Amino acid sequence: ALHIWIDPFYIFREGTEFAPSELKSRKIDEINIGFAKREHLPLFLHFTDRPALRKKLNERFDNGDICLAAWEDGKIIGFTWADLKEFSFKTYRFPLQENEAYLYDAYTSPEYRGKRIADYLRYQLYLVLAEQGRNTLYSMTMRFNPPALRFKRYLGAPVVDSGILFNVFGLLKFGTSAHPDKLRAPVPRR
Numbered sequence: 001a002l003h004i005w006i007d008p009f010y011i012f013r014e015g016t017e018f019a020p021s022e023l024k025s026r027k028i029d030e031i032n033i034g035f036a037k038r039e040h041l042p043l044f045l046h047f048t049d050r051p052a053l054r055k056k057l058n059e060r061f062d063n064g065d066i067c068l069a070a071w072e073d074g075k076i077i078g079f080t081w082a083d084l085k086e087f088s089f090k091t092y093r094f095p096l097q098e099n100e101a102y103l104y105d106a107y108t109s110p111e112y113r114g115k116r117i118a119d120y121l122r123y124q125l126y127l128v129l130a131e132q133g134r135n136t137l138y139s140m141t142m143r144f145n146p147p148a149l150r151f152k153r154y155l156g157a158p159v160v161d162s163g164i165l166f167n168v169f170g171l172l173k174f175g176t177s178a179h180p181d182k183l184r185a186p187v188p189r190r
Helices: 038-044 054-063 117-131 146-155 180-184
Strands: 004-014 032-036 066-072 075-083 086-089 092-095 100-108 136-142 159-168 172-175
Touching: 004 146, 032 038, 032 117, 038 054, 038 075, 066 117, 075 086, 075 117, 086 100, 100 117, 117 146, 136 146, 159 180
Parallel strands: 100 136
Antiparallel strands: 004 136, 004 159, 032 066, 066 075, 075 100, 086 092, 159 172
16 A cells, blocks of 8 residues: 655744734633643643653753643643744744744643633733744644634634645655745735
8 A cells, every 4th residue: 555645734823913802801710821841741641632752842841942831720731832943843944033933732631622721821822922022923733633723713823824744655754845934924914
């Protein structure tokens, strides 16, 4: 059998300027929002639907990536990550400028889904990054991931680029390379 995978993806611009007005005034009383740090790694390992590798999480912290988490009763129930140095998705890679961040790995524990925790958490990340002067935010979503596409649609994030990944026999991997100038162009208002 021929094993060739073709995975199209979209690149989005995110941020407070695109977010729906109800997110700007929303508050969820039952949860706390705060940074997850290296000492919280054991709290990531309980997600059975996400077999997290301690090494991968350590690499993220070593890279200087930040993780904003939703907490309830001392446990992490959701999180979202930001890379402050590089848009680092497979073949689509480029160094970030001081006002940019690459947002990735938004996750909510299954028992908390449907409560819009991910949206609230992501918006809080926008605010944290804006305080650091980072107001040009990018993310990526695979074309055939309907929940992630709904998430981005709800956030009001416009598509600013697209690409394709190819995987041949699990050995040869290639795809669309980054277009930072295209991503940095002004986004037309809807």
